[in-house]
Amino acid sequence: MRTRNASAATAAHRAAPARRRAAWATLAVAVASGAGLTVVAPSAPAEAAVPATIPLTFTNNSGRTEPIYIYNLGTLLSTGQQGWADAGGGFHPWPGGANPPAPAPDASIAGPANGQSTTIRIPKFSGRIYFSYGQKLVFKLATGGLVQPAVQNPSDPNRNILFNWSEYTLNDAGIWLNSTQVDMFSAPYAVGVKAANGTVKSTGHLKSGGYQGFYNSLKAQPGGWANLIQTRSDGTVLRALAPGHGIETGALPSTVLSDYVNRVWTKYASSTLTVTPFADQPNTKYFGRVSGNVMNFTNSAGAVVTSFQKPDSDSILGCYKLLDAPNDLVRGPISRTLCAGYNRSTLLTNPNQPDAGSAGFYQDAVTNQYARKIHDQMADGLAYAFAFDDVGHHESLVNDGSPQQAYLTLDPFN
Structure with a gap:
């Protein structure tokens, strides 16, 4: 369930709420653990053991002159403790929090100037690498853990920071390392990883002109989409909020x-929506039909295995609430597939989900613009x-079983 921003303390207090789990959705079985996330993945063979830390080269190609601040925050997988890592990969657990939240220790690492690179080491975390331009981010500790930025809240202290x-x-x-826009589209960057054979995989780069192209296109989209853009008083465009x-x-x-x-509801009241949620299990299929305000899914034996109420827009855009996706083998995989189909507006054009290719995505006038x-x-x-953009492998994620080095590159704002 996505955490709502009821207050500064409860609103931002989450390391990885369910609707933000896109980062981990393809990589392992993710189990909520407090405000953090425990990742359970297959054990690696001894000869391919990943060292305790690996280098991450952080390159600044942004073209901007402000100082850069880097933060590596997350859960130390060996202990389940939440905390931060310094530039050498050393782990520091968070101290106890307070109510109201108290300032967290300064976990910032000085980033590189424009045109320069800095190499840090990252430990075995499930977490985030934040970076900010010109100003340090404000992190606080509540009694339940770290309060992270939630800039949809106008009183969030990070609202005017890029x-x-x-x-x-x-x-x-x-x-598993990604670039994400699940919560917002902001300062452009890409990620990469070097494998044992020396090859480098990367993703997240925009097309030339893509940064401005995105904002220009969003501004021109009728229906309120332009209102997602947040600017600073000096005119700096800071971000576009995700539609949820x-x-x-x-x-x-x-x-x-x-x-x-x-x-969609009208169509599947008289026809069947077939969901095949596992690419490697083509015979595992579920069949959806609408009856009243409910879409019931049956298995191949005709037994009802789960049901969904008619979702509202927020449930779809957040992939939660009426489209909750528990970490099971039935409802969660069906819900993920439905969420992707609604966001990409493919449920009317293809009764067999998920779609194999992207050619038909976002073609309806009503879609996740x-x-x-x-x-x-x-x-x-x-x-x-969006949270389940990994359905069908359309996500910006790099993965390697024996990583030699990771990369995060700040790109130009053009």
Whole structure:
């Protein structure tokens, strides 16, 4: 369940709420653990053991002159403790929090100037690498753990800071490192990993002109989508909120996807939606039919295995609430597939989900325009524009079982 921002203390107090789990969705079985995330992955063979820390080279190609601050925050997988890592990869557990939240220790690492690189070491974490321009981020500790930025809240102390983050897991089975826009589109960056054979995989780069192209396209999109953009008083464009946060703040109508949902409901009242959630299990299929306000899914034996109420736009855009996706083998995989189909508006054009290719994504007039515009501007077409954008492997993720080095590159704002 996505944590709502009811207050500064409870709103931002989460290391990885369910709707942000895109970073880990493809990499392992993720189990919520307090405000953090425990990742269970296969053990690596001894000869391929991943060292306790690996280098991450952080390169600043942004073209901007402000100082850069880096933070590596997360859960130490060997102990389950939450904390931060210094530039050498040393782990520091968070001290106890308070109510109201108390300032967290300064976990910042000085980043490179424009045109320069800095190499730090990252430990076996499930967490985030934040970076900010010109100003340090404000982190606080509540009694339940770390309070992270939640800039949809206008009183969040990080609201007027230009920043972004990447999500990663490094464990004995390797690294999973992504670029994400699940919560917002902001300062552009890409991620990469070097394998044992020396090859480098990367993702997250925008097309030339893609940063401005995204904002220009969003501004031109009728229906409230332009209201997702947040600027600073000096005119600096800071970010575009993800549409779920837009509904939360009133920037986007709560009925933004209702017309599409109504049409889906009508279609599958008299026909069947077939979901094959596992690519490696083509014979595992579930069959959805609408009856009243419920879509029931049956298995091949005809038994009802789970049911979904008619989802609202917020449930779809956040992949939670009425489209909750527990870490099981039935409801969760079906829900993930439905969430992807609604966001990409493919449920009317293809009764067999998920779609194998992206050619038919976002073609309906009623769709997740934010996600559509992000994917349009990515150099490789891949992004985490909503929580289950990994359905069908359309996510911006690099993975390697024996990583030699990781990379995070700040890109130009053009």
